[in-house]
Amino acid sequence: MLEVADLNKRFSSGGLLKKRYIKAVDCISFRIDRGDTFGLVGESGCGKTTAGKLILRLIEPTSGRIIFDGIDITRLKTKEMRKLRPRMQMIFQNPDASLDPRMKIEKSIAEPLRLKGGLRKEEIEEKVTDLIDAVGLNPEHARRYPYQMSGGQNQRAVLARALASNPDLIVADEPTSGLDLSVQAQILTLMKELKRDLELTTIFITHDLEVVRQMSDRMGVMYKGKIVEMGETEEIFRHARHPYAKLLIAPYLQGGCGHHDADINGGNGNFRGCVFYPRCPFAEDVCSKREPEMIEVKRDHRVLCHIF
Amino acid sequence: MIQLEISDLRVLFPTDDGLVKATNGVDLQIEESENLGLIGESGSGKTVLGMAILRLLPKDVRVTGEVRFNGQDLLTLREEEMRRVRGKEIVMILQNPSSALNPAFTIGNQIEEVLRIHEGLDARSARERVVELLKRVKITDASRRAKDYPHQYSGGMKERAMIAMALASDPALIIADEPTKGLDVTVKREILNMLKEVTERKSMLFITHDLAAAAEICGRIAVMYAGELLEIAKTEELLNDPLHPYTKGFLGALPSRGLTPIRGTCPSLIGLPAGCKFHPRCNDAMEICRMEHPPMVKRDDGRQVRCFLYA
Numbered sequence: 001m002l003e004v005a006d007l008n009k010r011f012s013s014g015g016l017l018k019k020r021y022i023k024a025v026d027c028i029s030f031r032i033d034r035g036d037t038f039g040l041v042g043e044s045g046c047g048k049t050t051a052g053k054l055i056l057r058l059i060e061p062t063s064g065r066i067i068f069d070g071i072d073i074t075r076l077k078t079k080e081m082r083k084l085r086p087r088m089q090m091i092f093q094n095p096d097a098s099l100d101p102r103m104k105i106e107k108s109i110a111e112p113l114r115l116k117g118g119l120r121k122e123e124i125e126e127k128v129t130d131l132i133d134a135v136g137l138n139p140e141h142a143r144r145y146p147y148q149m150s151g152g153q154n155q156r157a158v159l160a161r162a163l164a165s166n167p168d169l170i171v172a173d174e175p176t177s178g179l180d181l182s183v184q185a186q187i188l189t190l191m192k193e194l195k196r197d198l199e200l201t202t203i204f205i206t207h208d209l210e211v212v213r214q215m216s217d218r219m220g221v222m223y224k225g226k227i228v229e230m231g232e233t234e235e236i237f238r239h240a241r242h243p244y245a246k247l248l249i250a251p252y253l254q255g256g257c258g259h260h261d262a263d264i265n266g267g268n269g270n271f272r273g274c275v276f277y278p279r280c281p282f283a284e285d286v287c288s289k290r291e292p293e294m295i296e297v298k299r300d301h302r303v304l305c306h307i308f
Numbered sequence: 309m310i311q312l313e314i315s316d317l318r319v320l321f322p323t324d325d326g327l328v329k330a331t332n333g334v335d336l337q338i339e340e341s342e343n344l345g346l347i348g349e350s351g352s353g354k355t356v357l358g359m360a361i362l363r364l365l366p367k368d369v370r371v372t373g374e375v376r377f378n379g380q381d382l383l384t385l386r387e388e389e390m391r392r393v394r395g396k397e398i399v400m401i402l403q404n405p406s407s408a409l410n411p412a413f414t415i416g417n418q419i420e421e422v423l424r425i426h427e428g429l430d431a432r433s434a435r436e437r438v439v440e441l442l443k444r445v446k447i448t449d450a451s452r453r454a455k456d457y458p459h460q461y462s463g464g465m466k467e468r469a470m471i472a473m474a475l476a477s478d479p480a481l482i483i484a485d486e487p488t489k490g491l492d493v494t495v496k497r498e499i500l501n502m503l504k505e506v507t508e509r510k511s512m513l514f515i516t517h518d519l520a521a522a523a524e525i526c527g528r529i530a531v532m533y534a535g536e537l538l539e540i541a542k543t544e545e546l547l548n549d550p551l552h553p554y555t556k557g558f559l560g561a562l563p564s565r566g567l568t569p570i571r572g573t574c575p576s577l578i579g580l581p582a583g584c585k586f587h588p589r590c591n592d593a594m595e596i597c598r599m600e601h602p603p604m605v606k607r608d609d610g611r612q613v614r615c616f617l618y619a
Contacts, residue, residue: 043492150573180349181517185561186569207492210563248493 001034001201002055002169007064009047009054024050026225026275027064029294032218034168037195037202039216039233041209041248047225048205049093052171055203056088057081069168086116086165093174095154099146105157106132106142112164131160136190152183159190163198173205188215209249213237218300221245224275227294231301241303244276274306282307311511312338312361312481317373319353319360328577330356332535334373335604338481343504343512345522345543347558348532349574354515355403357532358483361513362394377481396426399479403486405466409458415442415469416454422476441472445502464495468502475506482507485515500524519562523547531555534575534585537604540612551613553590584616592617 009025025047032038040048053059055066057073066073073084092098099108106128113124132142135156146154155175162170172191176184188211195202204215212219213233220230221242229242240246273288274280280287284306292306314336321328331353338344348354359365361375363382375382382393402408410418416438423434435454442450445468458466467487474482484503488496503512504525516522522529523543530540531552539552550556557570572589575581581588587597596616604614 043494152573180574181519181558182349182561182570183573185563185567188563188567189569192567208563209493214563214567251497 001032001036001069002203003031003065003067004055005029005065005067007051007054007066008062009050009059010062023225025054025061028220028222028225028227030220030227030230032201032203034201035195035199036218037204037216039212039219040203040205040222040227041207041212041219042222043207043248046222048207048222049173051222052090052173052203052205056090056171058090086112087167088169089162089165089167089171091155091158091162091170091172091175093177095151095158095175096146098158099154099161101146103145104142105137105144105146105149108146108157109142109161109164112161116165127164128160131164134163134194135160136186150183151179152186155179155187156190159187159194163194167200169201169203171203171205174207175204176211177206177208184211191215209252213252221248226275226304228276228304229302230294231298235298235301239301241297241301241308242276242305243280243282243307245303274304309340310337311340311342311378312336312513313374313376314357314361315374315376317357317360317375318371319356319365320370322368322370323578326578329535329580330577331360334535334537336530336537336540338511338513340480341507341509341511342528343507343514343526345526345529346513346515346532347517347519347522347529349517351574351577352532353535353577354532355485358400358485358513358515361483362398362400363390364394364400395422395479396477397479398481398483399474399477401470401474401482401484401487403489405470406458406463408470409466411458414455414457415461419454419469419473419476422473426477437476438472441475442469444475444506445469445472447472463491464499467491467495467499471499471502471506479510481511481513483513483515486517487514488516488518488521496521519558531558534580535577536585536614537612538586538614545611551611551618552586552615553592553617554586557589584614 007025007028010021011024013020013022028051030038040051042048054061061074068088073081109128109131110124113119113127129139132139137153137156141149141153176187179187194200204212206212216233218231219233219236220227221244223244229236229240229245236245237249237252240249273290274292277283277287286306292304294302294304295308296302297308314334317331317334319330321330334357346354346357360371365371371383377393377398382390419438419441420434423429423437429437438454439450442454447453447465447468461469487503488499491499500521514522514526526543528540529543529546531538531554533554539555546555550559559565560568561570570589575585583599584597584602587593590597594616602614602616602619604612605618606612607618
């Protein structure tokens with residue numbers, strides 16, 4: 001369904017003379033089969049949100065290819081891209097900010113349908129009613145404004161709007177951050193049901209390990225712009241190999257990761273080696289000199305580390 | 309020995325839409341050097357409870373009941389007396405260090421202030437003590453970083469600075485309100501370990517919506533819902549054998565336990581349902597739950613639960 005190859009994004013900062021680049025997303029590659037959920041986990045600033053936005057071309061990649069359903073979307077012109085957009089939808093963090101405060105919920109949900117064109121008014125109304133029902137809202141919510149709804153209800157409306165255009169791919173960026181536990185359970189259960197019923201392919205971006213374990217079939221662990229480990233979710237939770245992934249997943253690994261005290265303050269210098277080198281308790285000479293390459297340690301389980 | 313004893317604490321906020329019962333008859337004890345977790349969802353009244361203990365709420369808010377700290381009722385103290393308790397005997401670590409710290413003063417200055425007011429230290433010894441405190445919370449290069457402003461600290465470092473400030477007056481009780489909110493996984497773990505370590509000989513009321521965090525550092529946990537405590541239990545008992553239907557639902561909604569949602573939504577604190585506050589969402593609700601308000605039941609095994617199923 002989706003294949004991402006050597007995707008890069010550099011942001012520049014600094015003045016005219018001293019231009020510096022930040023590699024927000026650094027050469028990431030992965031693929032997702034139709035109907036699967038791929039989880040991207042990592043701590044704040046690791047580039048996971050940027051990766052999500054790149055995949056939908058909401059920001060332009062510096063280099064790399066994104067192949068969606070056989071089409072290389074990195075080469076498409078704006079106009080051609082617009083035709084594909086309805087098939088790819090993003091759900092952002094903070095539902096209250098992703099709905100137009102001046103639009104009633106029904107109007108927000110109807111917007112993708114109106115933009116698509118070719119539907120009569122009654123057809124749109126009927127579809128909106130169906131969608132509102134599908135995401136578990138009551139018909140009376142349709143005439144409310146976002147400020148009259150709770151965070152959980154707004155996130156349901158955002159989901160309904162994303163589903164309006166019958167997408168194949170959904171990128172969900174922390175869809176439950178800031179929601180209460182019981183509301184989070186409601187939204188995630190709903191997303192699971194929708195995924196099953198509509199065969200949605202999903203990229204699920206989160207920092208919450210428990211959530212990614214529940215929601216995704218396969219996952220990638222990101223650190224400083226790179227995917228350092230990738231594979232089936234359960235495989236990673238049971239047998240994480242990369243020192244960073246192990247540190248992150250430590251409470252779930254049998255026997256722990258053995259180095260709880262890894263220095264998490266370290267690591268901003270400029271060097272050519274592995275991104276995790278300054279924090280890594282197993283670092284060897286080679287790690288500071290040469291970047292590691294992705295190695296397949298097992299079928300569909302890849303690790304970016306010199307040790308393997 | 310019981311250090312803090314809260315009895316029938318009620319906090320009423322007058323609003324344009326009526327009286328909001330933020331906490332409604334809370335009874336709670338914290339033993340000396342005990343860590344007690346207070347969990348609940350947003351709007352359940354857990355922060356208000358913490359603020360009420362230290363009398364930090366605005367003047368028009370009505371607070372009734374008793375808050376006995378080492379036997380003395382804090383609610384009846386005069387303001388000057390209260391000021392000696394607040395920040396010295398009992399310290400609160402507020403939610404969101406980025407807004408709790410003053411952006412216009414260096415971290416060192418802000419910790420020094422506590423030391424000068426409560427410990428009566430002179431400028432020089434206060435500065436020395438600040439460096440010691442920052443070292444204790446593992447800020448590397450402490451003497452230099454003491455001269456930094458809050459914006460030069462990362463989120464985790466700010467939280468550690470808050471802990472250092474809380475430790476400055478060597479309080480007996482720390483009230484920590486969501487100290488791990490918004491922190492990354494590895495940083496969160498580090499802060500939890502640190503809190504556990506520094507409160508070894510102190511008591512702590514740990515307010516959070518994160519059950520896993522509370523379970524890690526607290527011996528007992530109290531569950532709050534719509535301004536009331538519904539269950540108080542030892543951490544293992546609460547995790548392995550929850551009694552109250554809400555506690556069961558809350559545990560079931562954890563991603564690690566299958567993400568089963570609790571039906572319905574938290575009630576608004578204006579116009580709470582009659583009877584048990586949880587009955588509209590409860591699968592085990594009986595006739596009596598709709599009519600009468602359940603009392604806190606103390607079972608023979610010492611467990612406390614507010615539910616007619618156990619009455």
